[in-house]
Amino acid sequence: MTETSTRETASGGSTSRGAGAAPHTPARPSRAAGLRDLSNWADWAALVGLIVLVVIFQSLNSTFLSPGNIQSMLVASAILIVLAIGQTFVVATAGIDLSVASTMTLAAVVFGMVFTAGHGLPLSMAAAVVAGAMVGLVNGLLVARGRITDFIVTLGTLSAASGLALILSDGKPATIISAPLLKLSTGSIGIFGYSVIVALVIALIAHIVLFRTRFGTHVLATGGNAEAANATGVRTKRVKTWVYVISGVLAGIGSILLVARVGAAEPAANTAFLLNSVAAVVLGGVSLFGGRATIIGPVIGALLLTALVNGLTLLGVSQFYQPLSVGIVVVLAAFLTRFQK
Amino acid sequence: MTETTPTPTIPLWQDVPSDALLDVRGVSLAFGQVRALRDVSMHARRGEVTAIVGDNGAGKSTLIRCISGIHKADEGSIDFDGERVHFRSPEEARSAGIETVHQNLALVEDLTVWQNLFLNREIVRGIGPVKLLDRGAMRKEAERMVSSLAVNVPAVGARVRRLSGGQRQAVSICRAAGFTSKLIIMDEPTAALGVQETARVEELIQRLRDEGHAIVLISHNFAQVLKLSDAVWVMRAGRCVAGRRTAETDGDEIVALITGARAGDLADEPA
Ligand SMILES: Nc1ncnc2c1ncn2[C@@H]1O[C@H](COP(=O)(O)OP(=O)(O)O)[C@@H](O)[C@H]1O
Ligand SMILES: [Mg+2]
Numbered sequence: 001m002t003e004t005s006t007r008e009t010a011s012g013g014s015t016s017r018g019a020g021a022a023p024h025t026p027a028r029p030s031r032a033a034g035l036r037d038l039s040n041w042a043d044w045a046a047l048v049g050l051i052v053l054v055v056i057f058q059s060l061n062s063t064f065l066s067p068g069n070i071q072s073m074l075v076a077s078a079i080l081i082v083l084a085i086g087q088t089f090v091v092a093t094a095g096i097d098l099s100v101a102s103t104m105t106l107a108a109v110v111f112g113m114v115f116t117a118g119h120g121l122p123l124s125m126a127a128a129v130v131a132g133a134m135v136g137l138v139n140g141l142l143v144a145r146g147r148i149t150d151f152i153v154t155l156g157t158l159s160a161a162s163g164l165a166l167i168l169s170d171g172k173p174a175t176i177i178s179a180p181l182l183k184l185s186t187g188s189i190g191i192f193g194y195s196v197i198v199a200l201v202i203a204l205i206a207h208i209v210l211f212r213t214r215f216g217t218h219v220l221a222t223g224g225n226a227e228a229a230n231a232t233g234v235r236t237k238r239v240k241t242w243v244y245v246i247s248g249v250l251a252g253i254g255s256i257l258l259v260a261r262v263g264a265a266e267p268a269a270n271t272a273f274l275l276n277s278v279a280a281v282v283l284g285g286v287s288l289f290g291g292r293a294t295i296i297g298p299v300i301g302a303l304l305l306t307a308l309v310n311g312l313t314l315l316g317v318s319q320f321y322q323p324l325s326v327g328i329v330v331v332l333a334a335f336l337t338r339f340q341k
Numbered sequence: 342m343t344e345t346t347p348t349p350t351i352p353l354w355q356d357v358p359s360d361a362l363l364d365v366r367g368v369s370l371a372f373g374q375v376r377a378l379r380d381v382s383m384h385a386r387r388g389e390v391t392a393i394v395g396d397n398g399a400g401k402s403t404l405i406r407c408i409s410g411i412h413k414a415d416e417g418s419i420d421f422d423g424e425r426v427h428f429r430s431p432e433e434a435r436s437a438g439i440e441t442v443h444q445n446l447a448l449v450e451d452l453t454v455w456q457n458l459f460l461n462r463e464i465v466r467g468i469g470p471v472k473l474l475d476r477g478a479m480r481k482e483a484e485r486m487v488s489s490l491a492v493n494v495p496a497v498g499a500r501v502r503r504l505s506g507g508q509r510q511a512v513s514i515c516r517a518a519g520f521t522s523k524l525i526i527m528d529e530p531t532a533a534l535g536v537q538e539t540a541r542v543e544e545l546i547q548r549l550r551d552e553g554h555a556i557v558l559i560s561h562n563f564a565q566v567l568k569l570s571d572a573v574w575v576m577r578a579g580r581c582v583a584g585r586r587t588a589e590t591d592g593d594e595i596v597a598l599i600t601g602a603r604a605g606d607l608a609d610e611p612a
Binding site for chain 2 (some may be wrong): 073164208211212213214218220222224225228229230231232233234235287291292
């Protein structure tokens with residue numbers, strides 16, 4: 001976890017500058033900086049929460065931390081991690097993508113159509129990603145150029161994409177029999193299933209994009225202060241468009257993992273994925289007002305939500321309690337972010 | 342200084358030197374029903390501080406937003422550095438050499454000082470087709486830019502959110518001065534500052550001028566305008582009603598021009 005977000009660079013030392021200049025404004029005492037960093041603990045709510053959950057579940061059921069269970073938790077978290085990363089880019093610009101899960105459903109159906117038509121796996125996968133990207137592009141253009149509220153736009157595409165999925169599939173699932181896909185969902189290196197490796201590679205790339213490229217800086221600047229970013233010449237509309245495309249592409253990749261896991265492309269509503277992707281982002285300490293984000297945070301948030309559901313299942317708690325517990329955890333996390341500076 | 346302040350025979354807006362750096366001619370801009378700028382003409386010379394004064398809502402910020410590419414004038418022309426310009430974006434104005442310190446401080450609070458200094462001017466390193474930020478180079482260069490300021494700014498790695506008003510203003514000015522700018526526009530740079538911080542920003546403006554930068558300064562502070570500027574333009578209700586060489590005017594005349602107690606240079610101006 002080489003975390004070098006704005007957050008971290010911001011807490012750099014406070015050496016007094018301009019030795020030659022008159023001692024104008026006194027430099028910040030470095031002790032104060034340390035204290036301020038402590039107040040950033042809320043940024044790490046997800047990590048703290050994850051550790052607490054692990055300790056509780058492990059003490060109640062010793063199989064929780066068995067290699068087999070860890071492996072299945074990681075695999076179960078892969079799709080959510082991918083979706084949460086896309087959501088993070090959107091939220092970092094102070095937007096929200098309510099259509100991620102439906103976009104994934106549509107992309108899965110497109111995958112199924114292309115595959116069933118006999119075009120082979122690579123083309124099917126590409127089609128799924130393109131389908132996701134197209135939905136993202138529509139979202140992005142409507143939000144950035146059409147100046148319609150992100151909430152309304154993506155609520156609209158949420159409905160439109162799942163409707164389209166139903167129309168295209170005629171409401172029927174398409175069974176996908178493919179050895180490589182089966183391998184993707186079941187194969188592993190050590191305790192890391194291939195699907196979670198895919199998710200972690202995406203997380204690494206996303207981290208580099210967000211913190212090591214001009215685009216990433218412009219994403220944070222657009223979310224932090226769009227007017228200021230615009231005045232320096234940052235193309236904030238273009239940035240806003242692209243983050244939705246990223247979210248759409250990742251929903252497309254998520255659909256591949258989903259089809260691999262289910263073994264079929266179904267037009268099922270994946271509402272839980274939408275809620276959980278936003279929840280993972282909030283748990284990850286990403287500001288819903290934009291401008292502050294990490295990738296590692298939402299990834300841990302996604303792991304936490306998966307561990308929560310897994311642990312409850314392991315303890316034999318009824319499935320009916322899962323949405324309730326997720327809701328409580330998310331509201332708790334949102335409450336913690338009030339202490340964010 | 343003359344003891345009387347007669348209206349000049351040729352109004353300053355018609356007396357454009359051939360090597361003027363900035364020449365705004367007949368610029369108009371309306372926001373729906375609000376006619377924010379009406380037939381504004383003014384110019385700025387190289388190596389000088391050119392002040393723009395006027396009441397709140399007179400159109401000063403709107404004028405400089407036209408010059409810096411944020412707004413596009415409905416009518417009129419802008420010549421910069423000898424060429425007609427039609428900026429469609431702040432990026433184009435910056436490329437042409439116009440840097441602006443906006444009234445509302447165009448800094449992103451959640452980014453660090455160095456990230457703000459290099460916003461949209463990021464230094465990248467190519468690794469194949471992939472271009473990654475050269476953070477080290479930007480930090481180092483930011484240190485250099487900031488240490489040349491007369492204002493103490495904390496570590497360039499500090500987030501802007503933690504800076505005082507004066508420090509933020511210093512960062513903004515530093516950014517404007519740091520790149521190869523021919524013209525630095527400052528919109529009320531000391532409006533939100535205390536006495537000491539104001540003095541320091543004024544020193545900074547003088548130093549930039551001494552280094553050869555041309556500056557357009559919007560200010561409400563008459564003492565500051567008289568002290569720093571070489572020429573002053575007065576705006577009233579969307580019009581640029583008068584221009585004076587600072588040496589040939591005084592505070593009283595400027596106040597009278599701002600309030601309308603004294604007629605400006607425009608022939609058709611309503612009383
Ligand atoms: N983006 C805008 N949309 C609508 N009206 C605006 C906008 N910007 C400025 N105005 C109006 O234009 C007039 C001039 O404003 P401004 O240039 O900010 O004045 P000043 O900077 O001299 O105080 C005001 O009446 C203001 O309300
Ligand atoms: Mg103004």
